[in-house]
Amino acid sequence: MDAIFVNGPFLKGFSRESRSPAVTKSGTLYYPAWLAYACGYAEEFGYQCSLIDSIADDISFQESVNMVKAKSPTLVVIGTSTPSIDDDIKFANEIKNQIKDVTVCLVGTHASAEADSIIKNNHLIDFVARREYDITIKNILDCIKNNRTWKDVTGITYLEDNQVVKNIDTPYIQDLDIIPFASKIYKNHLNIKNYYYGHVRYPMISIFTSRGCDARCNFCLYPQTMFGNFRERSPKNIADEFAWIAKNLPELKEVLIDDDTFTMNSEHARNVSEELIKINNKIPWTCEARATLDYETLKSMKKAGCRLIVTGFESIDQTVLNKINKNVKMPKVQEFVNDAHRAGLKIHACFMAGNPGDTLETLNTTLNWALKQKAFDTAQFFPLQVYPGTKAFEWAKDTGVLKQQNYRDWVTPTGMHNMTIIASDSGLTFNECLDFCDDARRKFYLRPSYIGRQFVKGLFEPQEFKKNVIGFLNLSKHLFKRVSTELD
DSSP states (O other): OOEEEEEOOOSTTOBTTSSSOBOOTTOOBOOOHHHHHHHHHHHHTTOOEEEEETTTTTOOHHHHHHHHHHTOOSEEEEEEOTTTHHHHHHHHHHHHHHSTTOEEEEEEHHHHHTHHHHHHHOTTOOEEEOSSOHHHHHHHHHHHHTTOOGGGOTTEEEEETTEEEEOOOOOOOSOGGGSOOHHHHHHHHSOGGGOBOTTSOSSEEEEOSEEOOSOOOTTOHHIIIIIOSOEEOOHHHHHHHHHHHHHHOTTOOEEEEOOSOTTSSHHHHHHHHHHHHHTTOOSOEEEEOOTTOOHHHHHHHHHTTEEEEEEEEEOSOHHHHHHTTOOOOHHHHHHHHHHHHHHTOEEEEEEEESOTTOOHHHHHHHHHHHHHOTTEEEEEEEEOOOOTTSHHHHHHHHHTOBOOOOGGGGBOTTSOBOOOBSBOTTOOBHHHHHHHHHHHHHHHHTOHHHHHHHHHHHHHOHHHHHHHHHHHHHHHTTTTOOGGGGGO
């Protein structure tokens, strides 16, 4: 085996590749997409690769080590996140101790942001592959195969003569059509039925049609630590993957286009929709959309099979939006919500508590607004999480509000989202933020009007009914609990 890509053991149900890694209350479990893409890309060049998801397959630490050891790999690539990083390093060290002559590489958001520190303090780890790592990993394999030195490989950080060496960055991939279909890689390496997203019909698949984002929200993890500016696959290439899925994975009920912002370029979104219409696409799909999208694009997406859009509203207070560099204006936001509803699209709405400028008044004003929007099919309320490598993290450090805690404490003992700042700049405490999120979730989902509306929808849309039942059963385990009590 040339390379094994591992989403290593940690907490049951933990999603490393989430934008906010945690165990979710909805039961959502992310695909290890970035590991999968890099695995598939290396396979395109003839390398024998394997992809192991210890979380999804519920494989213990020792069993995971044994599985890797049994395949005698040349290279082991291990995904990371901030909450799991100590366990990720522990796993990497054990692989090095157990397998002779193996090369171990860490990848992912936390590894990219903290590459120097990781390499300096963990001498068993050979290197970190920073940022977008598909080509970097393939080049590492080439280097090992041809006995070249690490200085020939861009995008890596490693230790040489007890000094940290940071090679120049690997350029971002401009032609994303060279990346293989994620759907093919999942089919070959994973059990698709292991993965579930609360707002998407099950069973589903998560693909990416672009990378990066041109918005500059200060908290957003992936654009700042890994993928930079927006780049997209060609509309035909995207439609070809939909056609492949329809033919080879007929059991799927929905495709999630999980790009940071599928609609970053509205013309591109319309062109993709036109290609899907051309192939007579019948697979429903969901995507991420900014609250600036125009009605004509929304209508085109609906015609192409889009069922639901995921939008990060965060707050409706303009001062808060300005402070986090959201670059949206509330009149346009309300127009977008109305247009999505008019186009027949559902919305999964995302909100945050604890951003600069937040007070209990701004939080409750935002919640009351959310409760009035008929287009909102589902919603999530998260405390502000600031991660290394983001401007929000630097703000929290510079202003002294960052909690002094271990990375493991970025989530609670059971893996729920924790608060990573002591208080907002207006004095809103972390306990108030955590409690608000729990209370807001209850108020949103337990409204008689909401329950009645979802029940009526389910009568006419059986797949919606199934999705809602599964989602409610998962969420009900947490609706009457307070995350803050885990921290007492």
